[in-house]
Amino acid sequence: xxxxxxxxxxxxxxxxxxxxxxxxxxxxxxxxxxxxxxxxxxxxxxxxxxxxxxxxxxxxxxxxxxxxxxxxxxxxxxxxxxxxxxxxxxxxxxxxxxxxxxxxxxxxxxxxxxxxxxxxxxxxxxxxxxxxxxxxxxxxxxxxxxxxxxxxxxxxxx
Amino acid sequence: xxxxxxxxxxxxxxxxxxxxxxxxxxxxxxxxxxxxxxxxxxxxxxxxxxxxxxxxxxxxxxxxxxxxxxxxxxxxxxxxxxxxxxxxxxxxxxxxxxxxxxxxxxxxxxxxxxxxxxxxxxxxxxxxxxxxxxxxxxxxxxxxxxxxxxxxxxxxxxxxxxxxxxxxxxxxxxxxxxxxxxxx
Numbered sequence: 001x002x003x004x005x006x007x008x009x010x011x012x013x014x015x016x017x018x019x020x021x022x023x024x025x026x027x028x029x030x031x032x033x034x035x036x037x038x039x040x041x042x043x044x045x046x047x048x049x050x051x052x053x054x055x056x057x058x059x060x061x062x063x064x065x066x067x068x069x070x071x072x073x074x075x076x077x078x079x080x081x082x083x084x085x086x087x088x089x090x091x092x093x094x095x096x097x098x099x100x101x102x103x104x105x106x107x108x109x110x111x112x113x114x115x116x117x118x119x120x121x122x123x124x125x126x127x128x129x130x131x132x133x134x135x136x137x138x139x140x141x142x143x144x145x146x147x148x149x150x151x152x153x154x155x156x157x158x
Numbered sequence: 159x160x161x162x163x164x165x166x167x168x169x170x171x172x173x174x175x176x177x178x179x180x181x182x183x184x185x186x187x188x189x190x191x192x193x194x195x196x197x198x199x200x201x202x203x204x205x206x207x208x209x210x211x212x213x214x215x216x217x218x219x220x221x222x223x224x225x226x227x228x229x230x231x232x233x234x235x236x237x238x239x240x241x242x243x244x245x246x247x248x249x250x251x252x253x254x255x256x257x258x259x260x261x262x263x264x265x266x267x268x269x270x271x272x273x274x275x276x277x278x279x280x281x282x283x284x285x286x287x288x289x290x291x292x293x294x295x296x297x298x299x300x301x302x303x304x305x306x307x308x309x310x311x312x313x314x315x316x317x318x319x320x321x322x323x324x325x326x327x328x329x330x331x332x333x334x335x336x337x338x339x340x341x342x
Contacts, residue, residue, distance in 0.1 A: 014304065014332065021285040021339070023305050027199055033209075034195070038187040041216045042180065048217070 163189055166232040173223055183223075187216055190233060193306075194240045200301045201244045203290070211247050215240040230315055237316050241298060248294055288338040292331055299324055300331040 164185045172182025194215060199208040218239050226235055289297055298317070302308045303324075310321045317324070 017285070017304070017332065017336065021281055024282050025196060025199070025305075026279065026282040026286060027203070027205070029195075029205065034191055037191055037209075037212070038184045041187055041213050042184060044213055045217055045220050 170223075170226075170228075170232070183220060186219070186232075190236055191216075193233075194236060197237065197301065197306065198240055198244050200286075200289075200305060201248065201294075201297060203286070207247065207251075211240070211243050215243050218243065234312065234315050241316060245294055245298075284339060285335070288335045291338055292334060296327050296331045296334075299327045300335070303328050 169182050169186050169189070172178040172185065175182070191212070195208060195212055198211050198215075199205070202208050202211065215236070219236055222239075226232070289300060292300060295317075299313065302313050302316075303310075308316075310324050313319075313324050314321050319327075
């Protein structure tokens with residue numbers, strides 16, 4: 001069977017690692033943990049007040065929340081545009097909210113977005129904007145989405 | 159006596175019936191708890207943190223089981239939830255550590271907590287410390303391939319990343335770990 005060079009090398013390194021270091025777990029688990037865990041999680045579920053929503057209702061609520069956020073952002077932009085001070089970079093765009101499809105995007109702080117960029121060792125020059133060389137939130141989000149990074153991290157609806 | 163595992167089809171049938179939903183869900187938890195536990199524990203190392211994330215995983219599974227479309231395996235779906243919850247936890251912890259570090263004006267070391275309980279030998283611990291040095295996503299890929307023995311196609315379904323990207327990620331991860339172990 002034809003294999004790529006990297007795959008052959010991986011298998012070799014894999015074997016050396018396993019031969020020398022094994023693949024056991026060096027961690028302790030409290031005695032009886034797995035025996036009692038199922039009941040514990042069931043008890044946690046019963047304690048939570050929210051009922052299980054049916055999928056259509058959940059999606060309607062999510063859509064409504066997204067529309068509310070969009071409306072709020074639009075209102076903020078209108079109010080801001082009336083100010084005499086120089087325009088500041090837009091924190092969110094309608095496209096951002098639409099692309100994410102999740103209200104959690106509104107909670108995503110600059111530090112969090114930057115941590116994603118750093119974590120993925122992304123090429124920052126690709127998300128710099130024009131003459132100012134500033135990091136654009138919109139550029140970061142679109143870049144991460146295009147590279148399938150943000151979609152992975154934002155996948156909170158199961 | 160070996161307990162025969164209940165099939166996913168049977169489990170889903172039980173869960174979708176209002177009268178047997180709890181029974182079905184307990185079977186689901188018993189079937190997959192250990193595999194998910196170790197997946198999370200390899201990332202977080204700490205048992206209490208793992209317990210929190212594992213609980214949250216199954217709570218989300220309970221809430222979302224109505225959306226499960228069976229276009230993927232049940233375990234793949236659960237694994238994806240566990241993975242996302244783990245990464246989310248790690249990000250929150252990183253943020254709060256940074257805030258705390260800023261507040262204390264001191265760098266908090268990013269090594270395994272001294273309170274983590276180990277039972278393994280030093281060799282195994284060295285390997286896990288080396289893995290700890292990888293970026294989160296690369297650590298995930300490495301753990302899933304090296305410890306879980308997953309195929310790239312299975313990992314792609316869970317992580318939503320191409321097979322090619324996963325192979326590259328694993329290749330780099332193995333190289334980095336080997337270098338780290340040599341440097342000791």
